[in-house]
Amino acid sequence: MAKGSVRKKGKKWYYRFYIEDESGNRVQKEFPGTESKAETEALLRKAMEDYEEKKFVAKTENVTVGTLLDMWVEEELKPGNLSNGTVMAYQGTVNRIKQHPIGNRKLKSVTADHLQAYIDFLSFGGTNADGTQAKALSKGYLRLFSAVLQGAFRFAVFPKRLISFNPMQYVVWRGKKEEYELFSDEDGDVTSVPTISHEQYLKLEDFLKKKYNPALLPIQIAYYTGLRIGEVCGLTWQDINLEGQYLTVRRSMRYNGARHKTEIGATKRKKVRTVDFCDTLAAILKTAKAEQHKNRFRYGELYSLNYYSEVKEKDRTYYEVYSLPRTEEVPEGYKEISFVCLRPDGAFESPSTVGIMCRAARKKVEGLEGFHFHQLRHTFTSNLLSNGAAPKDVQELLGHADVSTTMNIYAHATREAKRTSARLLDKVVGGE
Secondary structure, eight states: OOOEEEEEETTEEEEEEEEEOTTSOEEEEEEEOOSOHHHHHHHHHHHHHHHHHHSSOOOOTTOBHHHHHHHHIIIIITTSSSOHHHHHHHHHHHHHHHHSGGGGSBGGGOOHHHHHHHHHHHHHOEEOTTSOEEOOOOHHHHHHHHHHHHHHHHHHHTTSOSSSSOGGGGOOOOOOOOOOOTTOOSOSOOOSSOOOOHHHHHHHHHHHHHHTOTTHHHHHHHHHHOOOHHHHHTOBGGGEETTTTEEEEOOEEEEETTTTEEEEEOOTTSOOEEEEOOHHHHHHHHHHHHHHHHHHHHHGGGOEEEEEEEEEETTEEEEEEEEEETTSOOOTTOEEOOBSSBOTTSOBOOHHHHHHHHHHHHHHSTTOTTOOTHHHHHHHHHHHHHTTOOHHHHHHHHTOSSHHHHHHHHTTSOHHHHHHHHTHHHHHHHTO
8 A cells, every 4th residue: 555644835735655657666746735634635545545446646637827836836946956045036926926817727727828828918017807907027027937937837747747748838928019209309318227316325315314224324335335235234244344445245135035034145146256445435334333332332231133043944055144132042053143234223234124214215305206225236337337447347346247237237327428428539530
């Protein structure tokens, strides 16, 4: 008699048992059950009886696209070698697909036409099932959805053998046709990348100073270094060399929505890089370090210390971040870490709280109606390129894969930079 068991993953129970494959080897097969343990155990008994009697596994006719996605996450995505950040992005995408009606469609009834209609909906926007309007997704987000669906349907074909072919192989991206008004009076020069002026930055800085908001330091660091929000929040004082005026980017902080934990992990490209900074930021950091030293005495036992702990799950390692009061006993395995960006009580400042402040600034600071944290990175790059920095140097400061990425995104960031470049021809003509 085959041996079987059930286990719970998320809200749903799964059942599994051993069978013989085509080569005569014993392999374990797992199938989705229901949210009831008793019902899933009944499905397991029925499946094992069918197998013993007929030597085949009962067909999973009720498997939906959503169930397939859950299976793919647990059995292929998590045990894989992708970065934790990529896994988190894919899991978020899975949750969004499951919220769409296609997530409830039976897997065996899904055709390439259904999937093409869904990709078109993501590409062009449309009306959601609840009547609300959905905007078209960017190419970056479309790549995420396409990668998840391609991976899950390949997984359904093999090794799960839930379907015989992959309908996603016939799905294509149908981008919008570019349209423009031939006789419009509007200027054709539109800034391709949003940036803020130095005056706007000073307004933002003043707004945060008046509120004593701890998001001030992350904003200042990003403006003068171009670091991503997670990289800024992940900086420690060991990464800062105040005498040499450079910092080392080793890690990034992010909130893992699937695990409901704040984590630190590798940067986007999994590379350590060095970023030099100016006298202005050096003075800001020295002041911040001195202020944090004062706060330790000001808050006393209420002052929090920050720690990280290593957690292993499905051959994947996570580093969770915690803030604990001085009076609280530190759990075994926790290691102290000295973050640069702190709240007055010593607790670390997270990307999510900085993001909340950015949204508040849009409403409160005149001229920053469309502001978001990543504009500081755009602005840093635009300022360097506009003032004659070598593109290769800017690429290395930003941590881009190659210089073409830097130039494709930022070459047309400011009107002034293009005007200056065009007027270089006056010098050529004048020198003849």
